[in-house]
Amino acid sequence: MPTYKQQRSDCAKFCADKTGCESFSFNSQSHTCTLYDGAVSTVAYKKTECGVYFYDKSCFQCVSATVTTTSTSTTSTSTTATSTTAAATNPPDVCSLKPNTPSGDKCGREGTKKSYVSSIDMKYTSTRAQCAQFCNDNSKCESWAFRDSSSLCTLYASGVTSVSTSTGGCGVYWFDRECYSCPTASCSSYSPISPAPSNKICNQKGEICKETLLCTGDATSDATCAKSCKDTDGCKLFSRAKNNHGVYKCNLYSAYEFTAKSSGSTFSQPECYECPSSGAGD
Numbered sequence: 001m002p003t004y005k006q007q008r009s010d011c012a013k014f015c016a017d018k019t020g021c022e023s024f025s026f027n028s029q030s031h032t033c034t035l036y037d038g039a040v041s042t043v044a045y046k047k048t049e050c051g052v053y054f055y056d057k058s059c060f061q062c063v064s065a066t067v068t069t070t071s072t073s074t075t076s077t078s079t080t081a082t083s084t085t086a087a088a089t090n091p092p093d094v095c096s097l098k099p100n101t102p103s104g105d106k107c108g109r110e111g112t113k114k115s116y117v118s119s120i121d122m123k124y125t126s127t128r129a130q131c132a133q134f135c136n137d138n139s140k141c142e143s144w145a146f147r148d149s150s151s152l153c154t155l156y157a158s159g160v161t162s163v164s165t166s167t168g169g170c171g172v173y174w175f176d177r178e179c180y181s182c183p184t185a186s187c188s189s190y191s192p193i194s195p196a197p198s199n200k201i202c203n204q205k206g207e208i209c210k211e212t213l214l215c216t217g218d219a220t221s222d223a224t225c226a227k228s229c230k231d232t233d234g235c236k237l238f239s240r241a242k243n244n245h246g247v248y249k250c251n252l253y254s255a256y257e258f259t260a261k262s263s264g265s266t267f268s269q270p271e272c273y274e275c276p277s278s279g280a281g282d
Contacts, residue, residue: 002032007127008053008148012060025054053149053171095132095182106143106160107179112169113145117162122154128173132180139271140197147172157199181233187275190226201237202272206260208237208253217250225250226273241265 005011008026011033015021021035023043036043044054101107113119120140125131128146131153135141141155143163148171156163160174196202203222214235217228222240229238229252237253258267 002027002030002034004031005033007031008055009060009126012055012057015057016060021057023054023056025052027052095129095136095180097129097132098179098181101179106174106176109160109164109166109174110169110172111160111164111166111174112172113164117156117158117164119154120157122152124151125153126151128175129180132175133182135175135177136180136182139193139274140199141177142199143174143176145172145174178234178236187227187230189276190223190230190273191276192222193272193274196272200269200271201258202268203266204258204260204268205262205264205266206258207264208256208258208267210255210257211253212255214252214254217252219248219250222268223273226268226270228252229270230273235270237267237269239265239267 003014005014005026011024011026014033015024015035018035020037022038023036023040025034025036025044026032040054040056097107121134121138123134125134125146131144131146134153135144135155138155140157142158143156143160145154145156145164146152147154160176164174192203214232217232217238218224219240225238225240228250229235232252234254235252237256237258238250239253240248240250243249
């Protein structure tokens with residue numbers, strides 16, 4: 001009987017702990033795990049749906065880690081914990097899928113890359129959350145794709161609708177950058193990236209409409225306004241300009257439609273700034 005498991009590694013652990021289990025299947029869409037008493041070659045059925053993958057028990061390796069603690073007395077205690085892994089150790093998940101899909105973003109759409117689109121980077125990660133962190137750490141990344149069968153994470157410089165179609169792509173899921181909430185590394189100040197990213201609104205004059213004002217930030221300088229945006233979850237655009245009383249204000253926006261003009265307020269996206277100690281593509 002299928003059992004819910006969050007990840008393939010959880011399903012592998014379930015099989016390892018079950019007497020008689022020789023193989024298992026994992027449905028990456030419903031996160032259901034099914035155990036079998038025979039090898040994949042004897043129990044697997046012809047694939048008729050996306051997201052179902054079969055594994056022999058030997059494909060995964062259970063690793064035991066022993067932790068020893070010593071008190072002030074002569075007594076020591078050892079605790080053994082068992083985990084399941086199929087690849088090299090990866091950093092723990094630090095990003096999390098936002099409970100409500102951000103307006104206009106595509107989160108988890110299955111699809112295929114458009115033929116003329118090129119990726120900007122790729123690597124293998126154990127989870128989607130780690131793929132989200134990989135994108136978050138790259139200022140040029142606007143979306144990413146995660147292939148469940150191989151755990152391949154691929155980054156793209158434009159949003160999901162620009163780089164992929166919603167057809168095909170069995171087992172490949174696409175996410176816009178804003179679908180996940182990731183912690184921002186501590187940085188005391190930010191500087192403009194040079195040259196500025198060509199696909200971003202960086203220090204451009206113009207006007208916005210249909211905007212959603214999140215809040216106001218530190219208007220001391222353009223750099224402090226940029227930091228306010230980077231430190232505010234959901235901020236996608238900011239502007240620093242004088243109000244009717246001649247006082248600078250830093251406005252942070254979560255949604256907008258921008259039109260470039262020769263005059264007007266100056267706007268920038270947070271990706272136009274970086275921490276001076278790190279590169280734009282780090």
